[in-house]
Amino acid sequence: MDIPQEAVVKPRILIVDDEAAHIMTILSIVGKEYEVSFAMNANDAFRLSQQYPQPDLILMDITMPECDGYQLCAMLKADQQTQHIPIIFVSANESEEDIAKGFNVGCVDYLVKPVRQQELKVRVATRLALHKHTRSLEQLAYQDPLTQVANRRKFTETLQREWSRCVRYHQPIAVLIVDLDNFKQINDSFGHAAGDHCLENVAEVLRSSIHRPGDLVARMGGDEFALIFSDFEPSASNKKCRTIQDMIARIPKFKNSDESADLTVSMGMSVMYPDTKSDALDALREADSALYKSKQGGKNCYHISKPYCAGETKLAHFK
Numbered sequence: 098m099d100i101p102q103e104a105v106v107k108p109r110i111l112i113v114d115d116e117a118a119h120i121m122t123i124l125s126i127v128g129k130e131y132e133v134s135f136a137m138n139a140n141d142a143f144r145l146s147q148q149y150p151q152p153d154l155i156l157m158d159i160t161m162p163e164c165d166g167y168q169l170c171a172m173l174k175a176d177q178q179t180q181h182i183p184i185i186f187v188s189a190n191e192s193e194e195d196i197a198k199g200f201n202v203g204c205v206d207y208l209v210k211p212v213r214q215q216e217l218k219v220r221v222a223t224r225l226a227l228h229k230h231t232r233s234l235e236q237l238a239y240q241d242p243l244t245q246v247a248n249r250r251k252f253t254e255t256l257q258r259e260w261s262r263c264v265r266y267h268q269p270i271a272v273l274i275v276d277l278d279n280f281k282q283i284n285d286s287f288g289h290a291a292g293d294h295c296l297e298n299v300a301e302v303l304r305s306s307i308h309r310p311g312d313l314v315a316r317m318g319g320d321e322f323a324l325i326f327s328d329f330e331p332s333a334s335n336k337k338c339r340t341i342q343d344m345i346a347r348i349p350k351f352k353n354s355d356e357s358a359d360l361t362v363s364m365g366m367s368v369m370y371p372d373t374k375s376d377a378l379d380a381l382r383e384a385d386s387a388l389y390k391s392k393q394g395g396k397n398c399y400h401i402s403k404p405y406c407a408g409e410t411k412l413a414h415f416k
């Protein structure tokens with residue numbers, strides 16, 4: 098089958114080098130096969146690495162003014178948004194110590210200048226193929242196949258990481274659990290495919306409600322979703338839940354010739370200032386008890402628990 102040219106997305110390579118002539122040399126070798134961008138200093142390189150679409154591979158010089166390649170590589174590896182991007186050093190430094198230092202700060206390969214054309218091409222292609230393979234394995238391990246949002250494993254890992262980050266920076270964190278009401282009835286009345294479609298619609302709504310890199314939507318299993326809002330302003334909790342509830346109410350009704358059904362959800366949110374005395378799963382447990390209250394209280398409503406927020410009601414109920 099012929100694939101239209103515009104449908105083929107070329108892998109993206111970022112070249113980082115403070116000398117234009119070196120950038121041009123590498124560009125002349127890989128420029129035809131890949132989408133290439135370049136940066137001549139660490140600041141630009143860091144910005145371009147974080148920006149979407151992100152590079153699939155970085156070819157990085159070591160000797161640069163202000164911030165050298167070792168420092169830049171270590172910074173990229175320490176940043177959650179960029180740590181997955183493989184880095185190949187391309188440097189005139191050829192001592193054993195230099196090369197070992199490169200691998201110690203996180204590069205995946207090391208080429209000595211002047212680069213040999215065929216070698217550069219083959220090493221780049223190999224690394225990109227491996228990177229693609231790793232990314233698809235990660236997707237399998239961390240994504241819910243039906244809705245494409247994260248799975249429970251990814252949720253747990255992200256919650257631990259964001260919790261620690263919020264402890265460090267004294268920021269509040271919120272966990273929201275969203276559970277569909279009477280979902281069994283939707284499956285029974287309209288069929289399993291309609292039920293699946295319903296889960297996809299809810300996932301889409303939830304995905305549109307997160308906006309920051311540390312935030313996450315996950316399907317925890319069955320008809321239950323959970324969200325993490327990092328650095329979340331406690332006073333915004335009611336508005337956030339209400340907005341999600343309204344968006345879900347706008348999902349079209351399920352209908353067949355005999356009956357129709359509205360889709361509603363029950364929710365439980367916890368908003369906490371994490372500290373070293375509590376742990377990440379406390380946030381999940383609090384949200385879960387708030388959800389339980391919503392189910393017990395007649396469904397299609399939400400409870401918000403703010404156990405450690407001074408001056409706030411510990412548990413509030415909203416219809």
Ligand SMILES: Nc1nc2c(ncn2[C@@H]2O[C@H](COP(=O)(O)OP(=O)(O)OP(=O)(O)O)[C@@H](O)[C@H]2O)c(=O)[nH]1
Pocket residue numbers: 243276277278279280281282284288289290291292293296318319320392396
């Ligand atoms: N279509 C579809 N249904 C699923 C999937 N996973 C779980 N379910 C169904 O989701 C339903 C969940 O039922 P319950 O846990 O009783 O929840 P509920 O009917 O929403 O009841 P309440 O939560 O009390 O309102 C069950 O009928 C499961 O078979 C899925 O991937 N697709």
